[in-house]
Amino acid sequence: xxxxxxxxxxxxxxxxxxxxxxxxxxxxxxxxxxxxxxxxxxxxxxxxxxxxxxxxxxxxxxxxxxxxxxxxxxxxxxxxxxxxxxxxxxxxxxxxxxxxxxxxxxxxxxxxxxxxxxxxxxxxxxxxxxxxxxxxxxxxxxxxxxxxxxxxxxxxxxxxxxxxxxxxxxxxxxxxxxxxxxxxxxxxxxxxxxxxxxxxxxxxxxxxxxxxxxxxxxxxxxxxxxxxxxxxxxxxxxxxxxxxxxxxxxxxxxxxxxxxxxxxxxxxxxxxxxxxxxxxxxxxxxxxxxxxxxxxxxxxxxxxxxxxxxxxxxxxxxxxxxxxxxxxxxxxxxxxxxxxxxxxxxxxxxxxxxxxxxxxxxxxxxxxx
Numbered sequence: 001x002x003x004x005x006x007x008x009x010x011x012x013x014x015x016x017x018x019x020x021x022x023x024x025x026x027x028x029x030x031x032x033x034x035x036x037x038x039x040x041x042x043x044x045x046x047x048x049x050x051x052x053x054x055x056x057x058x059x060x061x062x063x064x065x066x067x068x069x070x071x072x073x074x075x076x077x078x079x080x081x082x083x084x085x086x087x088x089x090x091x092x093x094x095x096x097x098x099x100x101x102x103x104x105x106x107x108x109x110x111x112x113x114x115x116x117x118x119x120x121x122x123x124x125x126x127x128x129x130x131x132x133x134x135x136x137x138x139x140x141x142x143x144x145x146x147x148x149x150x151x152x153x154x155x156x157x158x159x160x161x162x163x164x165x166x167x168x169x170x171x172x173x174x175x176x177x178x179x180x181x182x183x184x185x186x187x188x189x190x191x192x193x194x195x196x197x198x199x200x201x202x203x204x205x206x207x208x209x210x211x212x213x214x215x216x217x218x219x220x221x222x223x224x225x226x227x228x229x230x231x232x233x234x235x236x237x238x239x240x241x242x243x244x245x246x247x248x249x250x251x252x253x254x255x256x257x258x259x260x261x262x263x264x265x266x267x268x269x270x271x272x273x274x275x276x277x278x279x280x281x282x283x284x285x286x287x288x289x290x291x292x293x294x295x296x297x298x299x300x301x302x303x304x305x306x307x308x309x310x311x312x313x314x315x316x317x318x319x320x321x322x323x324x325x326x327x328x329x330x331x332x333x334x335x336x337x338x339x340x341x342x343x344x345x346x347x348x349x350x351x352x353x354x355x356x357x358x359x360x361x362x363x364x365x366x367x368x369x
Contacts, residue, residue: 022312029313030153034160036323037066038168040203042196045165059165063158073234080231084257091260195330202326205290210237213282220274227261236275240282242318243302247279301325 021028041062048058172192179185218233226232232254239246251272258268305325309317 018308018312025313026149026153029316030157031160032324033316033320034157035164036199036203036320036327037157038161038164039196039199039327040323041066041161041165041200042168043200043204045168049169055169056166059162059168062165063162066161067158073238076230077234077238080228081235084228084231084260087260094263095256095259191331194333195327198326198330199323202291203323206241206287209282209287209290210240213237213240213278217275217278220278221271224267224270224274226258226271232257232271236278240279241322242306243322245306245318247275247283251275251279297322297325297329301329 044062044065045055045058048061049055053061172189175192176185176189179188214233214235214237216233217236218229221229221232235253236247236250239250242249254275255269255272258271259265262268262270302322302325305321306318309321309324311317313320
């Protein structure tokens, strides 16, 4: 009975949790994102604390550094991207002319391309253009022009990051000291340290690699005369946080941007080709060499995590998919996987022994009589 109740409750919780996370995205998404960012900033916090900086001041410094990085990314990516988005409807004929040599080989696609171009020119792109507003040029302007719910979520996330970092040292000490045994305290300390090390190492290392990749792509695009190279490099760096799908989307966007700028179709596809070349070098040589085997993950688990969190929270969920997978894997590897079969069929859980004893007592009574 106990096993059945526990198993049913566990299955129900697992099935209900994704829908609860999806419906409560306004609360769970900023909370989860803030916790991941805070965990990634813990080494920087501890570095300042070792230099006698008080925890509240160190936490405030870490939040300010994070805001500066986020504001710089917003200025470099969002502002130029808004200008490109406004130019897209009027550049659609040029895109079609650039694709004409390729379409001539596949005449059956002409009707599809015409209908797609017409749909884009008169549909969502035109509607978005008529309703477009000036892109925010800083986080402050973004907050001023956002809906109240977005402002609340952003402030909520920043407060979570600050208070998590400000109380990190005391929280860790209290959690370890609350264990009754020395082995239990050491196990908790090991789990906490492994989660922080793995998450911060992955986020900071991948961020550095993606930054270098974005700068390399931006420099190559600048050499071939592509406008807004820093914006494109920022897009490549940001999308590269999403394994597999991100680089493909970046190549598609660069291909579209090249078709909007250059007159020759082969030169127009050169930005996408450059991004693909840089990504192949990064994914097959640079990242495996730097990360090593310690942070190597199963590609199937990565795809499942990206699909799940992308379904739950969209693009932000896809960006958080790999860090969340690292945290879950680290905790599970330290705590151990539950033995469900042993719990269900362990002796005493399914009461069989008492029946045998009753049968033996009945046989004794019959023999005595």
